[in-house]
Amino acid sequence: MTRHMLSSADLSRTEVLDILATAESMHDLQRREVKKVPTLRGRTVINFFFEDSTRTRSSFEIAGKWMSADTINLSAKGSSTSKGESLRDTAMTIDAMAVDALVIRHNASGACHQVAQWVRCSVINAGDGTHEHPTQALLDAYTLRSRLGDLDGKHVVIVGDLTHSRVFRSNVITLKTLGARVTVVAPPTLMPSGIVGWSATDGFATSWDLDAVLDGEDPVDAVMMLRVQRERMSGGYFPTAREYTVGYGLTRDRLDRLVARNPDVLILHPGPMNRGLEIAAEAADSARSVVLDQVSAGVAVRMAVLYHLLAGNDDAPREPAELETSTTGASAPSAPTQPEGVAR
Amino acid sequence: MTRLLVRGARILGGHPADLLIEDGVIRQVGSLGAAEGVEVMDADGLVALPGLVDLHVHLREPGREDAETIATGSAAAAAGGFTAVFAMANTSPVTDTAEAAERILDLGRASGLVDVVPVGAVTKGLDGAELAELGLMARSRARVRVFSDDGRCVHDARLMRRALEYIKPFGGVISQHAQDPHLADGSACCHEGELSGRLGLPGWPAVAEETIVARDVMLARHTGSRVHVAHVSTAGTVEVVRWAKAQGIDVTAEVTPHHLALTTDLLVGYDPVYKVNPPLRPQEDVEALRAALADGTIDAVATDHAPHARHDKEHTFVDAAFGMLGLETALAVVSDLMVRPGLLDWSDVARVMSTTPARIGGLPDQGRPLQPGSPANITLVDPDREVTVDAAASRSLSRNNPWHGRTLRGAVHATIHRGTVTHSTDTNVMETAS
Ligand SMILES: [Zn+2]
Numbered sequence: 001m002t003r004h005m006l007s008s009a010d011l012s013r014t015e016v017l018d019i020l021a022t023a024e025s026m027h028d029l030q031r032r033e034v035k036k037v038p039t040l041r042g043r044t045v046i047n048f049f050f051e052d053s054t055r056t057r058s059s060f061e062i063a064g065k066w067m068s069a070d071t072i073n074l075s076a077k078g079s080s081t082s083k084g085e086s087l088r089d090t091a092m093t094i095d096a097m098a099v100d101a102l103v104i105r106h107n108a109s110g111a112c113h114q115v116a117q118w119v120r121c122s123v124i125n126a127g128d129g130t131h132e133h134p135t136q137a138l139l140d141a142y143t144l145r146s147r148l149g150d151l152d153g154k155h156v157v158i159v160g161d162l163t164h165s166r167v168f169r170s171n172v173i174t175l176k177t178l179g180a181r182v183t184v185v186a187p188p189t190l191m192p193s194g195i196v197g198w199s200a201t202d203g204f205a206t207s208w209d210l211d212a213v214l215d216g217e218d219p220v221d222a223v224m225m226l227r228v229q230r231e232r233m234s235g236g237y238f239p240t241a242r243e244y245t246v247g248y249g250l251t252r253d254r255l256d257r258l259v260a261r262n263p264d265v266l267i268l269h270p271g272p273m274n275r276g277l278e279i280a281a282e283a284a285d286s287a288r289s290v291v292l293d294q295v296s297a298g299v300a301v302r303m304a305v306l307y308h309l310l311a312g313n314d315d316a317p318r319e320p321a322e323l324e325t326s327t328t329g330a331s332a333p334s335a336p337t338q339p340e341g342v343a344r
Numbered sequence: 345m346t347r348l349l350v351r352g353a354r355i356l357g358g359h360p361a362d363l364l365i366e367d368g369v370i371r372q373v374g375s376l377g378a379a380e381g382v383e384v385m386d387a388d389g390l391v392a393l394p395g396l397v398d399l400h401v402h403l404r405e406p407g408r409e410d411a412e413t414i415a416t417g418s419a420a421a422a423a424g425g426f427t428a429v430f431a432m433a434n435t436s437p438v439t440d441t442a443e444a445a446e447r448i449l450d451l452g453r454a455s456g457l458v459d460v461v462p463v464g465a466v467t468k469g470l471d472g473a474e475l476a477e478l479g480l481m482a483r484s485r486a487r488v489r490v491f492s493d494d495g496r497c498v499h500d501a502r503l504m505r506r507a508l509e510y511i512k513p514f515g516g517v518i519s520q521h522a523q524d525p526h527l528a529d530g531s532a533c534c535h536e537g538e539l540s541g542r543l544g545l546p547g548w549p550a551v552a553e554e555t556i557v558a559r560d561v562m563l564a565r566h567t568g569s570r571v572h573v574a575h576v577s578t579a580g581t582v583e584v585v586r587w588a589k590a591q592g593i594d595v596t597a598e599v600t601p602h603h604l605a606l607t608t609d610l611l612v613g614y615d616p617v618y619k620v621n622p623p624l625r626p627q628e629d630v631e632a633l634r635a636a637l638a639d640g641t642i643d644a645v646a647t648d649h650a651p652h653a654r655h656d657k658e659h660t661f662v663d664a665a666f667g668m669l670g671l672e673t674a675l676a677v678v679s680d681l682m683v684r685p686g687l688l689d690w691s692d693v694a695r696v697m698s699t700t701p702a703r704i705g706g707l708p709d710q711g712r713p714l715q716p717g718s719p720a721n722i723t724l725v726d727p728d729r730e731v732t733v734d735a736a737a738s739r740s741l742s743r744n745n746p747w748h749g750r751t752l753r754g755a756v757h758a759t760i761h762r763g764t765v766t767h768s769t770d771t772n773v774m775e776t777a778s
Contacts, residue, residue, distance in 0.1 A: 088658035194542075
């Protein structure tokens with residue numbers, strides 16, 4: 001792992017497993033009465049959100065605060081960017097304040113990669129345009145593993161607007177890294193260009209027919225529904241919401257068939273959900289839905305990511321054992337193991 | 345009377361000869377002795393080409409003099425071996441009147457380094473709605489012959505038809521920036537393909553260019569008028585142009601050095617220096633463009649030199665300005681990628697970078713053979729010199745140079761514009777015979 005987290009492709013299998021193991025310790029911490037540990041005391045993390053996202057921003061903010069980092073939220077609204085300042089000037093200005101990490105959400109693909117060229121601090125991609133969202137893929141993997149165990153050979157189906165989904169792009173990479181088999185389903189208009197060649201190289205399957213995949217020979221272990229942006233409907237990507245739901249929605253009927261074949265099947269959605277469009281209320285609220293687990297895992301995974309990027313890269317390395325200096329003293333989490341040769 | 349003897353240059357790469365220039369005109373060619381008082385330029389081992397002509401540059405004046413001026417753009421052109429450049433109309437204000445065109449002409453004459461030839465807008469303000477005063481521009485001192493809304497496509501088929509009809513009496517040509525705005529809209533910034541899918545960048549599909557070119561060649565056939573395809577970027581466009589020429593339709597086409605050399609793979613790091621319109625395409629398209637230039641399907645090389653201030657490129661890839669510099673590196677790229685592998689020889693280079701663009705643009709004083717009586721527009725090339733491009737050394741005001749740090753073989757040694765040396769690599773080449 002480099003000092004940045006820009007793409008899910010930056011993480012090897014060992015690194016993903018290591019982060020997920022750390023996230024387990026962090027998750028235990030979440031269940032304590034007093035959640036704060038001093039792990040990142042004296043560190044400064046800026047959450048710079050050029051695009052609104054209450055869910056991701058608050059998740060990173062809580063993650064930083066529970067590890068005693070000074071977390072500061074900036075939004076593009078009212079920032080110099082809206083006054084025409086270049087991205088480079090904005091990035092260099094923040095970097096000049098000697099912060100340790102910059103968590104960036106931006107509506108342009110590649111923005112985090114560009115910023116990483118210009119700054120000394122660590123850059124964490126919290127979602128860039130229609131490109132990637134690596135911590136979302138990690139929290140999805142965390143959620144899946146907590147229910148399914150090892151993901152080797154498990155079959156995950158991702159359904160919806162693939163073209164505009166950073167969640168999909170990061171997930172196909174991380175799920176592949178962990179050995180899962182992935183099938184992606186969308187109407188042809190919502191498939192990214194060149195996906196056939198891409199899927200061949202990266203080892204995932206594609207389909208236009210959701211029912212054929214759900215009822216196919218290969219049993220499904222988890223279905224990840226993607227959000228459909230309402231504005232896509234007027235863009236000619238598909239005719240009507242009704243038609244989309246019939247073709248690609250996780251309807252009550254499809255849920256029943258899934259559960260009938262595999263009672264342990266899991267339903268994921270990165271939120272916020274369009275109930276009745278891509279996911280029926282019955283599916284969103286069913287016992288098979290792990291949507292809220294995903295949210296809860298989000299904080300733990302982001303703590304783990306901040307920990308891996310920031311803890312221990314100064315003169316006095318902060319050992320995972322510091323986690324045990326919890327004020328409750330009870331149920332100290334097991335110290336996560338550090339893999340060999342992880343560059344920071 | 346100023347007299348200059350260029351000694352021992354290989355004309356179009358052939359046998360060495362001396363050229364005697366007097367008062368801006370080539371007077372004698374052959375084995376000449378240096379007469380007294382004649383300045384001598386030693387051109388041993390150099391290739392002499394008719395001065396290069398660029399059908400497609402953006403000089404940013406008026407309106408964005410922080411990125412380029414006619415003077416700095418002319419200096420970059422001279423350094424690149426050019427003796428004439430066509431300045432696109434998308435300035436601010438737009439070159440859509442006779443007065444605006446004459447102003448460009450006069451600013452070019454004032455800088456005195458190259459012929460700066462204004463391109464007139466096809467539509468008022470490039471708005472794609474009403475024809476600009478094409479006839480008044482043609483009749484002005486600027487003698488406008490090339491019309492283009494470049495930067496934008498003349499998308500309305502009826503308007504394109506009318507423009508093609510209207511320019512026939514004065515031998516004009518419409519240079520089309522072929523980009524269907526519905527198939528490749530304003531956010532489209534990258535070749536649509538597997539990489540754009542992976543990178544999550546809005547794609548600019550090849551078909552958005554190809555459908556417009558196909559339509560335009562049919563309109564050219566229908567009207568019996570001339571259409572020129574600016575910056576061809578796809579193999580499909582090459583096929584359409586090849587077919588149209590076989591039908592006898594009056595169509596010409598140009599390709600940029602960067603589309604001959606660079607591929608879309610360079611976008612993996614999201615560096616906006618590689619953001620250009622039309623976008624860099626995959627290797628298969630690059631191969632097709634090289635072959636088409638070699639077999640004459642594509643008539644000319646044009647740079648689409650597009651200077652941008654630093655702050656207009658230091659944005660996200662989606663938001664950064666389109667365009668890259670090209671004037672100073674064009675000859676070296678063509679030399680390295682087309683001449684060295686044997687796809688073109690030096691007489692072909694003269695054809696695609698001088699003679700044909702001068703003919704397409706209607707310039708009688710440019711692209712002439714290097715023989716007695718021709719205006720002394722000459723580019724001397726050192727075919728073996730290796731140059732490592734340094735963006736900081738550019739004569740352009742801008743630095744958006746995609747070739748920075750690359751080594752290319754073949755370099756412009758000196759440029760002579762109407763008998764005056766406007767650029768010379770070696771300041772010691774000049775001596776006066778006594
Ligand atoms: Zn153009």
